[in-house]
Amino acid sequence: MLMILGLLAFSLPSISWGADDEIVGCAQSTSADYDGTFSTDDFDFTNVDVADNGNLILNTGQQAIDPSEIKVPFEQEIKATFLYEGAGNVSDFGWMLYDEIVDSNGNFKGWTYVRTNKLQHPLFIKIYDDNETGGCCGGGNGVLDSDYGKGGFPTTNETSLASYDDGSGVLFEVDGKNGVTPLDMTKSLGTFAGGTELVFFLTSNKRYDTSTTSAVFFTKQEWNPDYYNKSCTPDDVDGADDHWIDESAKKFYKTYLLGEILSGESSSCTMEQAWLAEPAFTRMNGYFSIQLSGKEDLILQKKNTVKMPHVIVGAPDNDPNQWILGWEDLSGGGDMDYNDMVFRIERKTGGTAALQSDEAISPTDSDSYYTAVQIEVWDYIPNSGACAGKTDINYYISVDGGDSWEEVRTWDSVYESNSSKNKTGDDIAASWTPGTPEYTYRAGRIDFIEIGKTGNALLWKAEMISENEACVPRIIDVSIQGSVANNAIFSRSSPIVQANVVYSGSYETPGPNWPSDERVLRGHLTATRVYDPAVPSTEDGSSATNSVVLWDAGQQLADMRISSRKIYFPKISYTEVTEDDPDVISGLAGDGVTNVFTGTLGKPDGAIIKAGSLYITDEEGREVFNDIHTDELVAESDRVGTGGWANRFTGEFSITYSTERVPRPGKKIIAWYTYYTSDGIQEFTPANVDYDELELNEEFVYGVGYRHDFNEDDAVDADDGNWLVNWIRGYKNGRNTAKAWPLGPVDHSAPAIGVPPGRPDWYLTLDENNALRKSFDAFRKKYEDRKTLIFIGARDGMLHAFDGGNFRWGHYSANEFVWGDNPDTDFKDYRGYFEWNTKSDLDNQTYTYGTGDEVWAFIPSNLLSRLKHNYAGGGDLAYVDASPAFADVYTDGSWRTVVISAQGNGGDSVFCLDVTDTSDAPKFMWEFVDPDLYRSNSSPAIAQVARVRTGGETTWVAFFVSGDTTMCSSGEESGYCYPSVFMIDIADGSVVKRLFLDSEPAGINGVPSGQPAVVDYDKNGFADRLYVGTDKGFLYKVNIPDDGSSLDGADDCVINKSFTTDDGDSIPDGSRNLSIYSSPTVVLEDGVVTIMYGTGDSPVKDDYNSSTQYNFLAYVDDSGKGECGSAVLDWFMQLPAGQKVFASAFASAGKVYFGTTTSDTEDPCDGYNTTGTEDINGGQLYVLDIDQGDTGELDADSETAIDTGNMIVTPVVYDEHVYYKKVSSSGESGAGGEINSIGGGIYNNAPEMTGTPQTVESWWREVIPE
Structure with missing residues (x-):
């Protein structure tokens, strides 16, 4: 103004x-247009395929559940819950990273290699759950027995359970409510980067470090040690070869009815049967709201070159984030019931399509860098009927060859489209939500200068999500343009x-x-x-x-x-608030229907909630919301339709649950966070900055490592906080080597x-x-x-x-201020002046x-x-x-x-x-x-x-x-x-x-x-x-x-x-x-x-x-x-x-x-x-x-x-x-x-006023909207 x-x-x-x-400084812009046809040679796919018409489509339903290839589509935490043991064997269950246990050709290096190099990650050790049902094979009550692990397992005390180590080093994640229940039999495998492949193992009636290779079974079928050796094969029915796939090769399938309860004993000769026993089935439904349906056709082959499968995986149609792994723990087939040991795996399902690094879009000049990228997409997000709110597609852009990715969080224009890419109607960007309409054209832009990133290798990727197997999102076309600059x-x-x-x-x-x-x-x-x-x-x-x-x-x-710099920050007093504090949130509780909750977090007036410290959830943790972004709360599940906002100054907030995960009746909304007040100032040095103030993430991400292990010592601690403070101050190695250019x-x-x-x-x-x-x-x-x-x-x-x-508006003469006058010149400086250093030699003057x-x-x-x-x-x-x-x-x-x-x-x-x-x-x-x-x-x-x-x-x-x-x-x-x-x-x-x-x-x-x-x-x-x-x-x-x-x-x-x-x-x-x-x-x-x-x-x-x-x-x-x-x-x-x-x-x-x-x-x-x-x-x-x-x-x-x-x-x-x-x-x-x-070459012009002469100080500030 x-x-x-x-x-x-x-x-x-x-x-x-x-x-x-x-x-x-501007260089030739780049562009890429796929013209509606994507090539499998250009992309890395996880659970995504190219359809016959060239579209990218997400694999859903049973086609997306392949125990032989369990790939994490995008970064996430994965959890496992013990659900049922019904065979009497005392086994161990765990997981491995595929990339660590195969050679360059993808060949398994063998269990002996795994065991010797300690590459297996045990989760549950010496699994017992028999006592409540009279001993072996009754299925217990879903809570492990006192003999489990190292013995002395706390079957009734949650506090003791939370600190109990069964020998795996991985603690149980208790819910803190209603004593010890099957809900507390959960452990976290950790967080995994997108594209990471996992292999689960079961050491049948052995410990996880057994040298007996014949007793170790894997989700990856070709790594199993045994073959199907039962005499049973399908019977001919009405002249047809029922269940045969290739009778001459002795290849057939056996059908498991996922939504029915198995009564009695299973038989390898039965070609169609229910899958889970009643305790597992009831437990799965009652505690985890998992209702399976449909069937699983398990392919078997009686041939000594085809390994025996030991796992069946089932998932509910409407919640594919929950997998049920059922194991057959006997060699050669046993009774083929695949319910000897049952686990629940909680993961986010979906798929990714990422442009390969060797297909990166690069500027013509190798010394040029991207300044901004615009992406246009035509896609289909089903949203009608059972698909309402169940699907989404998120797009990401990288300009540094995939080292870092930026999500396209804001779409500048959105139009209704169709499968032929025809746009109709007006721009609906302001009101658009995923799937409304189902076919859309969208354009978004990321200003990489604005976020301080540079690079010359442009990639894009898409994450496709579906929470219902009948709902298949697809990408019809993508066009991408990059603005490029040379050094300027x-x-x-x-x-x-x-x-x-x-x-x-x-x-x-x-x-x-x-x-x-x-x-x-x-x-x-x-x-x-x-x-x-x-x-x-x-x-x-x-x-x-x-x-x-x-x-x-x-x-x-x-x-x-760098050591001479004076960088300051406020003196801050922090107060932690836990979910047990009764004044955190008052009056908010679930009713089994409501999915939007609005309230106010407790804190003193004037205090501010620390950015990144806020977590809001319910007593059962059905969704957990965190302020990972400045302007929004994000649900850790990333379920479609979830999110919220919070005002860190007033404490006001609003959160939205997915309709399938609303808080149960009577379950309170709870929160934990840190608020602070500031008073005074201090230097920004390692000695003054508390480690906790920096909110470093101590989480290890498999496939990435510790994100905030800045000093690369395989840990995140106060030393990394000191490293970061020094890096901010201007040391590029966080210690003693100055950056070439510290000013951002x-x-x-x-x-x-x-x-x-x-x-x-x-x-x-x-x-x-x-x-x-x-x-x-x-x-x-x-x-x-x-x-x-x-x-x-x-x-x-x-x-x-x-x-x-030293700028001066004028000087004092006889206690009167003379505006605009420099005493060292014989003329008036009408707009002020900078002091002269040498008053005696005007011809060799320097100025301050x-x-x-x-x-x-x-x-x-x-x-x-x-x-x-x-x-x-x-x-x-x-x-x-x-x-x-x-x-x-x-x-x-x-x-x-x-x-x-x-x-x-x-x-x-x-x-x-x-x-x-x-x-x-x-x-x-x-x-x-x-x-x-x-x-x-x-x-x-x-x-x-x-x-x-x-x-x-x-x-x-x-x-x-x-x-x-x-x-x-x-x-x-x-x-x-x-x-x-x-x-x-x-x-x-x-x-x-x-x-x-x-x-x-x-x-x-x-x-x-x-x-x-x-x-x-x-x-x-x-x-x-x-x-x-x-x-x-x-x-x-x-x-x-x-x-x-x-x-x-x-x-x-x-x-x-x-x-x-x-x-x-x-x-x-x-x-x-x-x-x-x-x-x-x-x-x-x-x-x-x-x-x-x-x-x-x-x-x-x-x-x-x-x-x-x-x-x-x-x-x-x-x-x-x-x-x-x-x-x-x-x-x-x-x-x-x-x-x-x-x-x-x-x-x-x-x-x-x-x-x-x-x-x-x-x-x-x-x-x-x-x-x-x-x-x-x-x-x-x-x-x-x-x-x-x-x-x-x-x-x-x-x-x-x-x-x-x-x-x-x-x-x-x-x-x-x-x-x-x-x-x-x-x-x-x-x-x-x-x-x-x-304006010519004459300066220090005398102002001529049309009104009363005034010399005023005018402050003008430029504003460019963002």
Whole structure:
């Protein structure tokens, strides 16, 4: 937001300018289209096949249950439960990893090899369950006997059972309820990576380390030691060979009826029989709700070259996540009942199709890297009848050859389709749920720059899920496109100008000469001198422009000793809450039907729930929800339709169970988590960071290892926490070797210049004798010589403060402050100056621009538990990707200077630091957390500081907007589905008021366009209105009472309802209420507010519509204070086809300046050099008269626009110059995106005012919606 109190009167010198078609650093985009036919040679499949028509289909039902090939389709924990023993043998049961026990040709190395190398993993040892049914073979009660394991098995005490080791080293997972039951006979095998193959074994009447190979049976049939040797074969029935498959080869099948109870003894001669005995059948149904049906045809062959199968697997049609393994424990066939030993295996079923690594899609240039990838899919997710909510397909993308994967969690466009790929109807992305409709076309995009990842080997994979064997999802086609960049410096944040210095943040894509293990994005913050302050103009009128890059903070940090860095984080006090705490959740319990539960977690006011620590479930654990993502709760089962959300600041939450796993009647909803409070600040060092604060995962994943074993010592402990802290500090090996470039990428964060106190807008509204004004004068004098700091956020999880030298607004002369005057020059510096070092020799002068050295950095507390993802991946990354705000405020009876920052897509928090004394460490003030500050497409929520009056008290507040609400639909939170503006008390971080923009029903689920434009309409020193737009195309006005009454009187209205100017010009129907993705620019003059903004499609998704033309508009609001209604459309300009506005405008001297882009997204290289993208860099810079929208002057021909190339950040007008930024520059330049200046070579121009002359301190912050 920019508010102008007086208008500068000047015209720009005429120049000519041209834009290059080339975008520096962008390389040829890549693409792949399978044209509806997938090849088995290109993919690795797990439980997925290519159908006859070329589609990818998931194998379901019995075809998906092959005990000889038990592959884990995607990462998951697997559990096994003892269910039944009915043969009298005392056996052991366990598992092995296939890859560890076969040679390079897949041949089994043998049991002796397994036993010798201890590659078997026993689970249950010396299995007994006979006592309750009179000894052998009665089936017991489903609870192992006291003789089990090492003896002394606790058959009735759950507490003792939870710590009982049977000799396997794997403990039982008790449910903690109702004593010891068959539910407690469960153990976890561990967590397994996708693609891992398991083999279960049973040592019949032997121990797991037996050397008797003839007694060891496997789920993989060909590894069994025996052959079928029974004399029984099928009988001929009515002249037919019933059950014969090939009689000459003695190959036949025996049928087992899975849904019937076996009565009496089984016989190998019976060709059709029930499977499970009554105890196993009843236990399976009563305790685990497993109801089997259908039949299993077991193929047998009486031949000494075909091994005997020893396992039958059954699964319920409606819950294939639960397998029943029934074993035949006798050699040669025995009685062929396959129910001698029965186990339940709990796993997630489904399948994967992954593009093979040697088929990776790579850029033409091997030194290029992907910046973003778009994927389009056509698929079928059955959802009718029994398939409702039972199927899903999830897609993932990798740019580093499969080392890490990113899920496509947000679909930018969704259309109904059919099996022939024909799209119909409107875009339903906002309301789409999997399977509605069943056939869809979807397009999604991942900005890899935004998540700090690079790579040049593009892969994709799909995970297909079905919880009913009759429901078969399939993928019809996939198309994928990648944006590519060479080494270059890119920028998506605006420059900031102070006196004669331009500051700019940027990121750099990897270069071919960088260390091979550090080819990641690098951050830059450059300071560039525009002209020599000793020579702001020349006598002959020639250009005084003399630009010099003063420093690059990224390079300065790279040259700094890591041990000298001062990185701070809050002092935090943690409190753990367990599920046994009665105050955790009150009043929530299951009824056997309800699947949605909403409540509030217990904690003190002001405390915040630690990210990643929250688990919510029921007493039986039928679903377990965890906040693994910033903006949502995820069920560990990943069942279709499950999920939830939680507000870590208020404790409010909502969880949704799958309908098949709802809590049983009377079973309470429980939770465990950690909350914290922060007070003070400390250095971020291994000595100060507690291991638990980092939330490292100590889980071992078979096929991957320990994810957070950073020091590679086969354990996760405090040493790994120390390693991570050192890595964050800048040691690439976590110990003593410095990174080549420690500064993380600077993306959407524009710098805030921390100068000494100036004269803010409100100051000039007060009488000279006003006590507040006088106290501010004293504060300003005390800190007039304060050192300048440059604040900026980065994708390394930190807000950085760099040395910016000694900027001065003026100097004191005889106790009177002389504004804008440098005593060392014979002319006036109208916009302040940087101190001169050598006052006696003006010809050899140096200036205190600072060194660009890092003075300190700060890590917000909510990001501590996510820092691990910056190194290891696997979750939401930690970064501060938002522009900080810097201001002087009056709180708690004194003046102080604060810097406030949100985190953009890096987190759901806003934090505030006291930086009054820039020679000292910052002081932590507060942190505010709300999930609505972060969603997948949320705006960087930037604070604009102002004064308001509420409850009779003067309060300094920060205004910032909510994030993405498009997925909000729950009735319990319907009011929260509207966009909103938070007003936070800067003194303590409390919510003064949350202003919901709910006056327009069609505005629900809207995303605010960025920082609100806050206005003091009557210039009494208090904010009384604000303006903000949304992606729904609505421009809102909010009236804020400033008379000391309650803020409950705040109201909002949509003011852009007029589409015709007074001259009769009308906005075409198709161009009305188009999306607003930038903050409005506001000019207040003579009691009239002019609000200007541009429209466009989304900067973060490819939703371009060639038939839509966008506009730049100016509305006039001449309504009085406190009035709300439609504003008048003063004028509008329809932009050329293909142009859109992503960034805010800048108003100055009666003109408004704005830039356009022709790129589909804010990715500078989106679609570069692909067919049909000849105008991909066709953006322009416009200048218009604010009063009428007439042409301003930018070039010799007085044209409205000049060709600049795409402009995705706001132009800045300063000292009669327009500064604008191109999206990129060469990697060698170090400029941080090419900065251009229009306005000639004369600087330090005297401001000429059309109203009362005022020198004001103006703070402007760029916002790019996410």
